[in-house]
Amino acid sequence: MSIRTRRAHRHASTHAVGFGVAGFFGFLALLTLALFMSLGGVVSNWLQDLPDYTSAKAYLVSEPTTVYASDGSVIAEYYIQNRRSVDSSEISDYALKAIVDTEDVRFYQHHGVDPQGILRAVAVQLGGGSEGASTITQQLVRNTVLSDEQFDMTLKRKVREAYIAIQMEKMFTKKQILNMYLNTIYFGHSAYGIEAASITYFNKHAKDLTLAEAATLCGLPQSPSVYDPFQNPTAAKKRRNIVLERMYAAGDITRKQCDAAKKEELVTNEGTMEDSEGKYPYFTDYVKTLLLKDFDQDTVMQGGLKVYTTIDPTVQAAAQDSVRKNLDSIGNDQLQAALVAIDPSTGYIKAMIGGRDYESNKFNLATQAERQPGSSFKTYTLCAALNAGMNPQIYINCNSPLQASPTWKVNNFGHTSYGTITLAKAFALSSNTGFVQVIQAVGADKVSQMATDMGVDVDIPAYDSITLGTIGIPVIQMAEGYSTIASGGYHRDAVAITKIEDRNGNVVYKHKDKPKQVFSTAVADAAIDVMKGVTQAGGTASVISQTLKVDQPVAGKTGTTENARDLWYCGITPQLSVAVWCGYTTEGTVMVHGASGHPYNTTVPIYVDFINSALSGVARAEFPKADGTATYKSNSSWKFTATKYVSEKTDQYRSYTNEQTNTNSNGYTDTTTTTNSPQNYGTNTTGTTTTTQETGAGAGAEGTGGTDAAAGGEAGDGTR
Known part of the structure; x- marks a missing residue:
C-alpha cells in the first residue's frame, strides 16, 4: 500500500472517530434537551392551581384537628x-x-x-x-x-x-x-x-x-x-x-x-395560656400524646385531622361522678384518684380519670404516674403459677415471718400468721409469705414475663420481691393487664384511637384488632375463680357484696403499699376491666377520717359506684368459658421455702396449729385458730375466727438490698 493510500486511510479513520464522538455527545445533548423540555412540561403542569401565596395572611392558615367520642360527639379540638x-x-x-x-x-x-x-x-x-x-x-x-x-x-x-x-x-x-x-x-x-x-x-x-x-x-x-x-x-x-x-x-x-x-440553670416559670382542653381533658391530652408519636406537631395542631376515639361519654360520666362523690365524702382535699376502664373484648378505653382536677394538676396520674401496685400485682404471680400448672388448691404455709432468703425476711401485714392454707385462700387474704414462696417456686422471670405479656410495659426486674408490688406501674397498664384475664387469656393493647382521617376525609389510620393469647381460657377461668374470693369474704368483700347492685359476675384484687401511700382496687366484669388508684401526687400516708386509708374506704367504693352506674340496666354477661379445665402438676413437684410436703399419695401436709390475735392501729381485731392435720389430707380446718372489721392499711416493702436487690428487710400488705 502506498504512502498516499495509507495516509488516506488514516485520514478517513480519524474522521470516522471524530464523527462518532461528536455524534454521541450530540445525541446526549438532544436527549437532555428533550428530557428538560418534557420535564418542563411536567413541572409546568405541577405548578397549576397553586394556592394563594401572595398575602402574609396565607402563612397563618390552619385547620383544627377534631376529636370525637365513640358516639360521634365532639369532645375536643386541637388548634x-x-x-x-x-x-x-x-x-x-x-x-x-x-x-x-x-x-x-x-x-x-x-x-x-x-x-x-x-x-x-x-x-x-x-x-x-x-x-x-x-x-x-x-x-x-x-x-x-x-x-x-x-x-x-x-x-x-x-x-x-x-x-x-x-x-x-x-x-x-x-x-x-x-x-x-x-x-x-x-x-x-x-x-x-x-x-x-x-x-x-x-x-x-x-x-x-x-x-x-x-x-x-x-x-x-x-x-x-x-x-x-x-x-x-x-x-x-x-x-x-x-x-x-x-x-x-x-x-x-x-x-x-x-x-x-x-x-445557667434551666429555670422555667409557667405562664397562663388557654388550651383546647375539651370535655375530658386528661383523655384528650392522652390522645394528643399518641398523635404526636406518629404525626408532627403542626399536623396535629393545624392539620385538620378527624380523630375517632374509644371514650364512651356515658361510662366516662359514671367514672367522673364516682370519683368526685367518693373523694368529696372523704373530705381530704389533697387526695387524688385515677381510674381507667377498658372493654376486655376490644381493648377500647371507655373511661379515663387522671386526677380530681385538671385545672390544678394537668399531670395525668392514670397514664404518666408509675405507682407501686402492692398486692394487686399478686394477680400476675397467680396467673404465672396457674399457667405453669400450680393447682389453686395446693397448700402453702402462710405464717409470718418468712425468711425468704439469708438477707430478706418477709411478714404478712400485722405479722398475722394464717397457717397452712390454699393458694386461693392465700390470694384472698393477700398473704405475702405465701406469695413469696409461690414466686420462688414458679420463678421470678416467669412472673415478670407474665406481667409483660398481659400488658405491663414498664420494666419488671426478675426479683422475688416484685410479687409484693414494689415496681411502679401506671393505672392504665394495670387495667390492661387485668383485661387479659377478663377476655379469657387474650391480651389486647389499650386502644384510645380507632380511626384517623385527614382534612379531605381520607383514612390515614384504622385500628385492627390483633389479640394475642397469653394463656388458655381454662387458666383464665381458674384465675377468675380465685379472684372472686376477694369479693366473697373479708371487709373488702363486704363493701362489694353490700353495695354492688348490678347483676354481673365480679372478681378483683386490692393493693396497699407501705404506710398506705398507694391504695388500689383492680376489678373485672365481662364488660369492663377497671383499675382504680388513690393517693397523693407527692407520696405520703393517705389519711381517711383521721386514720390511715385502705382500699375498702377509698378505691373499692369508687369501683362499686362506677360499676353500678356504668352497667346499670345492662343484661348479665359471663366471662369466657373454656371447653375443659386447666391441667395441673402434682403438688409434690412444687417446692416451697417454708411448706413441708409429707405424702404424694395422700397429698398430706405436716400438722400445724396456730392461734393469732391481732389488733391494728385502727382498732380492728382478728382472732384465728387454725389446725391442719394429715388426717385431713391437706384440708384446712378453722376453729374460731372473729373479725370485727377488716385489717387496716397495709405495708409494702421496708428496707432495700438483700439478694433481691429491689427490696429486702421486712415486707407486709394489709389487703385481702
Missing part, C-alpha cells in the same frame, strides 16, 4: 389558640439569631431553596446521620400555604413547595419571612409562635428573653415533646447548649457569652 402574633421589633434579638442559626444557617444567603443545604443533608444521610434540607422559607410554605398537601411525600409537592418559596423571597424581605415563621411554628404545650412560647415557659414577653431562654425556645421546634423544659429539663438543657454552640459558630455571640449561658 392554634395560644398564638399571639408580634412584630420582629417585639422579639428578642437573641431569638431572631438563634432560630436562624439552628434551623437554616444560610437563611440570608439563599433565595428560598438552598442547594448547599441539600448537598450537605445528602452527605450527612449517606454517612448514616440525619439532617433536613428544608429552608425556613420552605418550612413556612409547607406548614401553611401547602398544608393541604402535607401528607403528600411526592416530588410534585417538593417542586411546588420550592417554587412558592422562591416566589416568596421575591415578594417579602428576609425580615418579614423570619417574622412570619416565628409567629407560626409550634413550641409545645399548645403554644404557637415565639410570643406564646415565651409566656408559656418563662411568663415573659418575647422581647424580654435572655440569651439562654431564647436558645431554649429555639431548640424546641425540632421536637417539642422530647425537649419539653417542663417534662424533660435535662434534654431541654442539652438541646439549648447545642443551639448556643451553633450561635457561636455562626459568629452571633462570643465564646464568653456562649459559655456563660451554658452554665
Whole structure:
C-alpha cells in the first residue's frame, strides 16, 4: 500500500472517530434537551392551581384537628389558640439569631431553596446521620400555604413547595419571612409562635428573653415533646447548649457569652395560656400524646385531622361522678384518684380519670404516674403459677415471718400468721409469705414475663420481691393487664384511637384488632375463680357484696403499699376491666377520717359506684368459658421455702396449729385458730375466727438490698 493510500486511510479513520464522538455527545445533548423540555412540561403542569401565596395572611392558615367520642360527639379540638402574633421589633434579638442559626444557617444567603443545604443533608444521610434540607422559607410554605398537601411525600409537592418559596423571597424581605415563621411554628404545650412560647415557659414577653431562654425556645421546634423544659429539663438543657454552640459558630455571640449561658440553670416559670382542653381533658391530652408519636406537631395542631376515639361519654360520666362523690365524702382535699376502664373484648378505653382536677394538676396520674401496685400485682404471680400448672388448691404455709432468703425476711401485714392454707385462700387474704414462696417456686422471670405479656410495659426486674408490688406501674397498664384475664387469656393493647382521617376525609389510620393469647381460657377461668374470693369474704368483700347492685359476675384484687401511700382496687366484669388508684401526687400516708386509708374506704367504693352506674340496666354477661379445665402438676413437684410436703399419695401436709390475735392501729381485731392435720389430707380446718372489721392499711416493702436487690428487710400488705 502506498504512502498516499495509507495516509488516506488514516485520514478517513480519524474522521470516522471524530464523527462518532461528536455524534454521541450530540445525541446526549438532544436527549437532555428533550428530557428538560418534557420535564418542563411536567413541572409546568405541577405548578397549576397553586394556592394563594401572595398575602402574609396565607402563612397563618390552619385547620383544627377534631376529636370525637365513640358516639360521634365532639369532645375536643386541637388548634392554634395560644398564638399571639408580634412584630420582629417585639422579639428578642437573641431569638431572631438563634432560630436562624439552628434551623437554616444560610437563611440570608439563599433565595428560598438552598442547594448547599441539600448537598450537605445528602452527605450527612449517606454517612448514616440525619439532617433536613428544608429552608425556613420552605418550612413556612409547607406548614401553611401547602398544608393541604402535607401528607403528600411526592416530588410534585417538593417542586411546588420550592417554587412558592422562591416566589416568596421575591415578594417579602428576609425580615418579614423570619417574622412570619416565628409567629407560626409550634413550641409545645399548645403554644404557637415565639410570643406564646415565651409566656408559656418563662411568663415573659418575647422581647424580654435572655440569651439562654431564647436558645431554649429555639431548640424546641425540632421536637417539642422530647425537649419539653417542663417534662424533660435535662434534654431541654442539652438541646439549648447545642443551639448556643451553633450561635457561636455562626459568629452571633462570643465564646464568653456562649459559655456563660451554658452554665445557667434551666429555670422555667409557667405562664397562663388557654388550651383546647375539651370535655375530658386528661383523655384528650392522652390522645394528643399518641398523635404526636406518629404525626408532627403542626399536623396535629393545624392539620385538620378527624380523630375517632374509644371514650364512651356515658361510662366516662359514671367514672367522673364516682370519683368526685367518693373523694368529696372523704373530705381530704389533697387526695387524688385515677381510674381507667377498658372493654376486655376490644381493648377500647371507655373511661379515663387522671386526677380530681385538671385545672390544678394537668399531670395525668392514670397514664404518666408509675405507682407501686402492692398486692394487686399478686394477680400476675397467680396467673404465672396457674399457667405453669400450680393447682389453686395446693397448700402453702402462710405464717409470718418468712425468711425468704439469708438477707430478706418477709411478714404478712400485722405479722398475722394464717397457717397452712390454699393458694386461693392465700390470694384472698393477700398473704405475702405465701406469695413469696409461690414466686420462688414458679420463678421470678416467669412472673415478670407474665406481667409483660398481659400488658405491663414498664420494666419488671426478675426479683422475688416484685410479687409484693414494689415496681411502679401506671393505672392504665394495670387495667390492661387485668383485661387479659377478663377476655379469657387474650391480651389486647389499650386502644384510645380507632380511626384517623385527614382534612379531605381520607383514612390515614384504622385500628385492627390483633389479640394475642397469653394463656388458655381454662387458666383464665381458674384465675377468675380465685379472684372472686376477694369479693366473697373479708371487709373488702363486704363493701362489694353490700353495695354492688348490678347483676354481673365480679372478681378483683386490692393493693396497699407501705404506710398506705398507694391504695388500689383492680376489678373485672365481662364488660369492663377497671383499675382504680388513690393517693397523693407527692407520696405520703393517705389519711381517711383521721386514720390511715385502705382500699375498702377509698378505691373499692369508687369501683362499686362506677360499676353500678356504668352497667346499670345492662343484661348479665359471663366471662369466657373454656371447653375443659386447666391441667395441673402434682403438688409434690412444687417446692416451697417454708411448706413441708409429707405424702404424694395422700397429698398430706405436716400438722400445724396456730392461734393469732391481732389488733391494728385502727382498732380492728382478728382472732384465728387454725389446725391442719394429715388426717385431713391437706384440708384446712378453722376453729374460731372473729373479725370485727377488716385489717387496716397495709405495708409494702421496708428496707432495700438483700439478694433481691429491689427490696429486702421486712415486707407486709394489709389487703385481702
